[in-house]
Amino acid sequence: MATEADADDAETPDTYEQFRAHVEQLTYVGDAAGVLQWDQEVMMPDEGTPARSKQSAALSTLSHDLLTDDDVAEWLDELEGSDLDPEREAVVREIRRQHDRAAKVPSDLVQRISEATSNALPVWKEAKAEDDFEIYADTLEELVQLKREYAEAIDPDRDPYAVLFEEYEPYLGLDTAEAALEDLRDTLVPLIDDIKDSDVTLADPFAGGSYDEASQEDLVRSALDYLGYDWDRGRLDTAPHPFSTGTQFDARVTTRFDPEDPLGALSSTIHEFGHATYTLGLPDEHYGTPLGESRDLSVHESQSRLWENHVGRSRPFWEGFAPTVEDHLATSATPREYYEAANTVHPDNCIRVEADELTYHMHIVLRFEIERDLIHGDLDVSEVPQVWNDKMEEYLGVRPETDAEGCLQDIHWSHGSFGYFPTYSLGSVLAAQLFAAAEDDIGDLDGQLRDGEFDDLHEWLTDNVHSHGARYETDDLIEEATGEPFTADYFLEYAESKYRDLYDCYSNN
Amino acid sequence: MATEADADDAETPDTYEQFRAHVEQLTYVGDAAGVLQWDQEVMMPDEGTPARSKQSAALSTLSHDLLTDDDVAEWLDELEGSDLDPEREAVVREIRRQHDRAAKVPSDLVQRISEATSNALPVWKEAKAEDDFEIYADTLEELVQLKREYAEAIDPDRDPYAVLFEEYEPYLGLDTAEAALEDLRDTLVPLIDDIKDSDVTLADPFAGGSYDEASQEDLVRSALDYLGYDWDRGRLDTAPHPFSTGTQFDARVTTRFDPEDPLGALSSTIHEFGHATYTLGLPDEHYGTPLGESRDLSVHESQSRLWENHVGRSRPFWEGFAPTVEDHLATSATPREYYEAANTVHPDNCIRVEADELTYHMHIVLRFEIERDLIHGDLDVSEVPQVWNDKMEEYLGVRPETDAEGCLQDIHWSHGSFGYFPTYSLGSVLAAQLFAAAEDDIGDLDGQLRDGEFDDLHEWLTDNVHSHGARYETDDLIEEATGEPFTADYFLEYAESKYRDLYDCYSNN
Structure with a gap:
């Protein structure tokens, strides 16, 4: 009844x-x-x-x-x-x-932000082309004001930068993120310093060569085959700024080719493969709700970085993959030499998107500190070029010669994206933590990577990350997958051990 | 005040x-x-x-x-x-x-039609693969019933087939369409009959050859260049069923290749180019409203047929274009021979999509008569195979050996499209009327086609058709462009003159 x-x-x-x-x-x-x-x-x-x-x-x-x-x-x-x-x-x-x-967020504010970012793009492009920050200063000021207003509309009682950060990473918390970024800075600045002082010169079997697009495309397609990309649910194309997009039924990868830098295309393709692999691992039956969608930017970036760095820049990977490179590019070198080429550190590089695995994070820390201070009102827009260059000198020992190579290089702020940059580094940090847990569970993961066997790693990532969609909050997902809270320890240990070995600079500490 | x-x-x-x-x-x-x-x-x-x-x-x-x-x-x-x-x-x-x-139309009826057509597709495919109309009969019956219901919802007081026809061609009127189709039947059946009796065998410089996809693709790209396709607002790709789609800012063409039939790819590409050219001629400033959209299916088809047939199957076109074909396919023949190959009539062909310019219309008349009678309730679904084959025999003198080659060959009814087929022939009829008016206005259009000069024709079509978008009702648009109401006279005159000349069968009349 x-x-x-x-x-x-x-x-x-x-x-x-x-x-x-x-x-x-x-x-x-x-x-x-x-x-x-x-x-x-x-x-x-x-x-x-x-x-x-x-x-x-x-x-x-x-x-x-x-x-x-x-x-x-x-x-x-x-x-x-x-x-x-x-x-x-x-x-x-x-x-x-x-x-x-x-x-x-009131719709008129949405409209004003949309117009301001539309207008900002050509101004930013002109400023960059003219290498003149003055052209861009008022625009940046307006964007900072609007995003402050935006954060206030969402929650007037909280740190506006924290509110903006949550747009991209809602569950890790700004405090956690900030602590991780500080850890990176404190450990990587001296490490990079030691690398600069090292006498070691890493091998570069690609130096001086020129590699046509067709051969490079064959190579990256072979790499996708090798890593287990599902072509029935994806495709590879070229794009000026490589990205990955799609659903669990159709997750596509893009890449780009530079005749002198085949490793660039390879690592960029593996990076996007990592993103696509996350998407393809989401549960089909939940397509349409958050249970069938990926967690946010840090977790997504952890998947791309795990494949790009912990697999694609690892010694065992190169032991298995070197013959494929030689088939397509007609190079000749030992696996160790390819491994070295894939892991060369360039502290004198000023451009984030061209940075190596290590110095990359100093570019992020710098941007994080500047955008946080801008939003907090602790830094005036006019001070940005000076502070940018000072921090470059402090963190990497290099001073950009122009603003075009300095604070004008990125598009993100012109898109109104403040709080986005940290997720790049948080992704790397999480990649290391997840990879360590996978190694623990799988056993001889190095041996598998050497043999070109990726099934167990795919399965581990699917079971522990992909298949959950957005069911767990990020911090819970990490704890479920790794048995401990989010921590930068694994990444720092990985970076110290790998790069001090490569550059033979254990003693300098 | x-x-x-x-x-x-x-x-x-x-x-x-x-x-x-x-x-x-x-x-x-x-x-x-x-x-x-x-x-x-x-x-x-x-x-x-x-x-x-x-x-x-x-x-x-x-x-x-x-x-x-x-x-x-x-x-x-x-x-x-x-x-x-x-x-x-x-x-x-x-x-x-x-x-x-x-x-x-009540939303539950929309839903039922959507489900019925989804379900119909695999049933139709199976029936076609098994060559068994019985498998499909109940499905077709259901679709007919649903589309009758649909027409009744829109206007219970009018001929339901006329209401359905207006979905694709709202302004020409079913009476006008029916009269034109009757004219086609009455003139083309005896013409085709005379062609069958003719002793003439047209040249085929492609016979026995095999042409690789890359050469054919180069050829059709050259053809698009030659005809003036704007690559900055379009692209060419392959698709199993070629089509064209887009807006005045981006109108794309697709094609397909058969190793033994390069003329098929060429004419199909030119056909889709005609559609895309209409789209690209719509006024930019009206993008978003009907003033910036094309008129309906008959007018759209008139543009594809005009370029495919009145240009691409014309003698002067082949006089200019033959060297391009020879460059890409390494054939050797006179322009007249290419022209003959492009215009060979095959009355023994049972498949609409493989039909030549002339017999095509008998395939359409037959479908029109059958679908009209089905919707009117004058024909029972079970009678379709018999009536189909009888009409094939009556109009083309050939009887399909199987239903797969007969009444099961088209997907349209499974999509719920009743009233669509006539627009194919109405498009050809209108193409001839428009082309005659353009010739009148331009003067030596034949000479221009011979010289590969298409600017005046593009301009005439843009001024008289494309630039108006959907501003005028179809009948008014035709009268504005040609100075007279829609008529099949020009098409019939064109067909009679062209094909009686090709097959040397003037005397048989």
Whole structure:
């Protein structure tokens, strides 16, 4: 006999089903926008931009409307008051966070930010081309102000930089991130210093050579085969700025080729393969809700960095993969020499996207400190070039000769992305922690990498990371996967051991 | 001083602006769906379908919701009661028609049709593979019933087939279409008969050769260059079923290659080029409303057929283009011989998509007569195979040996498309009428085609057809462009003269 309580219980699934169907629409529209974006970067003819901008903006508006719909607020309220299983609870938690952030920002502010970032791009490009920060200063000031306003709309009582950071990494916490970045700075600055003092010169079997695009493309396709990329659910194309995008049914990789730097194409391709592999490991049956979506930027970056660095820049990988390189590029060297070439440190490089595995993080720490201080009002926009160059000197011992090679080099701030940079380094830190846990569980992972066997690693990552989608908050996911909280220890140990060995600089400490 | 009347007048632009912004969103979402469709046919990896179906369905739902929104009904009512300039009036007219059709069909019927067509596809494929119409009969019956219901929902007082036909060609009128198709049948059946009796065998410089895909691709790219395709606003790819899609900023062409039939790839590419050229000629400044969109299927098909047949199958074209073919395919023949190869009639062919310019129309007349009678209830589904084969015998003198080569060959009915087939022939008819008018206006068009000069023809088509978007109703557009109403006379004259000359069968009449 049905009681009133039964009837109430029975209502919950209905609400949840309605809610889920709505969330699925939101996902599908977002993924459609991703297809348009991929097409724009990879396939679209030059003059397609005006129409594509309108199409993408329309999908963005529809997504925003779906997310901030009054129905969503009502469903969330009702579902939060009911007894849900953990999966549904996770979906409600994720959508609540997205809904609140979107709903709290007034649409006129969204509009102003959208216009300001559109306007900022050509100004930034001109400033960079002219090597004149003055051209860009007012624009940067406006963007900082707008993003402060944005953070205040979301939560006026909290550190605005923390609020912005959560846009990209909602669950690790800014304090944790800041502590990890400080650890990196404190350990890597002296390590890089020792490397600069080292007498060791690493091998470079590619030096002086020129490698045609067709051979390089064959090489990176072979690398994707070798690592286990599923071509039935992906494809490889070229793009000016390599990226990966898609769903668990179709996750695509892009790369680019420089005739003199085949290792650049290889590592960039393996990086994007890592991203795509995460996406392809998400559960099919949850496609449409956060249970079928990846966790945020740090976790995504951990997957790309794990494959790029812990696999693709490892000694055992090169022991297995060297013949493939020689097949395609007709080079000749020992695995050790390829390994050295893949891990050469260039402290005199000023450009983040060209940085090696190690110095990269100093570029990030610098940007993090500057953008945090800008948002806090502790640093004036006019001081940015000076502070940038001072920090470059402090952290890497090199001073950019121009602002184009200094504070004007990145597009991120012009996109309004403040709080994004740290996730790059957090991803590396997490990659090391996850790789160490995988090694522990798998046993002879080095031997497998040497033999070109990646199944156990794929399985470990799928079981412990990919298959959970966004079910766990980031910190919980890390603890579930590795048995301990997020920590920079593994990365620092890895970096110290690998690079002090390569540069024979144990004694300098 | 503002009076009340002034205030009322001032309200109209505001309403129109709101209405236009909404219509633009609708267009942008539709065009986004077009990008997804292109990607699915051309780029998507095999296993991407489940996610893509969801994404496309979500955009389709959003489009439907935008079109049937209550606001749209209110804006339309208000705007129809106000004094609009002719351009705005045209936008209101087009959206009124689309809105009414969409709003009148209950969403559960839309859903049932969507499910029935999804389910129909595998059944049709199986029936075709098994060559067993029985497998498909109930499915076809259901589709006929559903489309009758659909037509009745839109207008219960009119001929349901006319209502369905208007989905694809809203302004020519079924009577006009029917008269044209009867003219085609009455003139072409005896012409084809005479051709069959002719002793003439046309040249085939491609016979027995095999042409690799790379050479064929170079050839069709050269053809697109030759005809003036704007690569900055387009691209060429391969697809199993060639099509063209896009906007005035980005209109893409696809083709396919058969090693033994390079003329097939060439004519198919030129056909799609004609479609893309229409799209590229639409006015940029009206992108987003019907003023920046093409007229319906007959007009679109007229553009593809004009370039495919009146240009690409013409004697003067081959006089200019033969050397390009020889460059790429290493054939050797006179222009006349290439011209003959491009115009060979095959009355014994049973497959529509492989039909020549002439017999093609008998395939269409047959389908039109059968689908019209099915919708009217004058023909039972079980009778379709017999009637199909009888008509094939009557019109072309050939009887399909199997239903797979007969009434199971086309996908259209499984898509729920009844009333679509006639637009193929109406497009050819209109192509001839437009081409005759262009010849009249330009003067020595033959000489230009011989010299590979297409600027005047492009300009004439842009001025008289493309640039108007959907501003004029189809019949008015034709009258504006050609000075007379839609007529099959030009096509019939063209067909009679061209093919009686080729087959030397004037005397048989």
